[in-house]
Amino acid sequence: MSETERSIFSRIIAREIPATIVAETDTLIAFEDIAPQAPVHLLVVPKTESYRNVAELASGDPGLMAEMVALAQQLATERAGGDFRLVFNTGPSAGQTVFHVHAHVLAGPLGEGTLA
Numbered sequence: 001m002s003e004t005e006r007s008i009f010s011r012i013i014a015r016e017i018p019a020t021i022v023a024e025t026d027t028l029i030a031f032e033d034i035a036p037q038a039p040v041h042l043l044v045v046p047k048t049e050s051y052r053n054v055a056e057l058a059s060g061d062p063g064l065m066a067e068m069v070a071l072a073q074q075l076a077t078e079r080a081g082g083d084f085r086l087v088f089n090t091g092p093s094a095g096q097t098v099f100h101v102h103a104h105v106l107a108g109p110l111g112e113g114t115l116a
């Protein structure tokens, strides 16, 4: 992938643009969404750019997908009592805007800025 094709999330991972990073492992990074849709709205993102969406990730590296779920659970436990929604927008007409696989971790009391 050329420099111009790198995703915005790769630039966050490389600390080229700022983000509020809340967790990092060898394979994943998690940071606050810039436009939160819930009291807790984090993005969990694999460091690799190999997968554009969750379907590619699930077939290509299911273990990495399981790591994403475990980190989402950990962050939701730390920040919102443990309950959470995990959203993978997949494809432009489903609302995906960044084609570097990522999980939205949404948590917090329903009715306080949450998606329906």
Ligand code: 5GP
Pocket (backbone or CB within 6 Å): 008, 019, 020, 031, 032, 033, 034, 035, 036, 043, 088, 089, 095, 096, 097, 098, 099
């Ligand atoms: P998608 O629409 O692809 O499922 O989700 C992309 C998400 O990335 C959106 O919720 C959007 O608010 C978030 N986002 C886009 N650009 C940035 C950025 O520069 N920093 C952060 N923290 N989040 C971003």
